[in-house]
Amino acid sequence: MPIDPTQPYDPDNIFARILRGEIPNDTVYEDEHVLAFKDINPQAPVHILVIPKGDYVSWDDFSAKASDAEIAHFIRKVGEIGRTQGLVEPGYRLLANVGGHGHQEVSHLHVHIFGGRPLGPMIARG
Numbered sequence: 727m728p729i730d731p732t733q734p735y736d737p738d739n740i741f742a743r744i745l746r747g748e749i750p751n752d753t754v755y756e757d758e759h760v761l762a763f764k765d766i767n768p769q770a771p772v773h774i775l776v777i778p779k780g781d782y783v784s785w786d787d788f789s790a791k792a793s794d795a796e797i798a799h800f801i802r803k804v805g806e807i808g809r810t811q812g813l814v815e816p817g818y819r820l821l822a823n824v825g826g827h828g829h830q831e832v833s834h835l836h837v838h839i840f841g842g843r844p845l846g847p848m849i850a851r852g
């Protein structure tokens with residue numbers, strides 16, 4: 727069920743619980759501001775989720791409220807993880823779902839990194 731991205735941040739969302747260590751995760755990268763971990767239901771051979779540690783509901787919320795430093799750090803880390811995972815030469819895909827039409831299911835901003843095989847057309851038609 728997609729979330730409503732205009733609602734206030736829900737501190738009990740699943741990624742908030744992962745950040746608090748209440749639910750285990752398969753960590754790919756972590757620093758003071760960012761956590762990257764493997765998606766529990768991978769849609770490609772490489773499927774990593776990158777999240778900021780701040781309380782941001784969605785890309786919309788993050789881009790409106792986060793500091794320039796937070797945004798720059800987050801974007802640089804997404805790129806760095808793509809490089810360290812060896813994804814640049816074969817290519818990869820980034821995705822951030824927002825709200826209902828975007829089919830966002832977890833109400834903490836996350837960027838998906840997909841790779842490891844040709845990913846096909848950008849989006850299903852219909």
Ligand code: 5GP
Nearest residue numbers: 740751763764765766767823829830831832
């Ligand atoms: P969304 O549809 O919100 O963009 O994507 C949410 C993603 O979170 C899905 O790909 C789903 O498989 C992943 N996910 C949901 N719950 C968990 C969890 O507990 N652990 C991990 N690692 N991924 C999760």
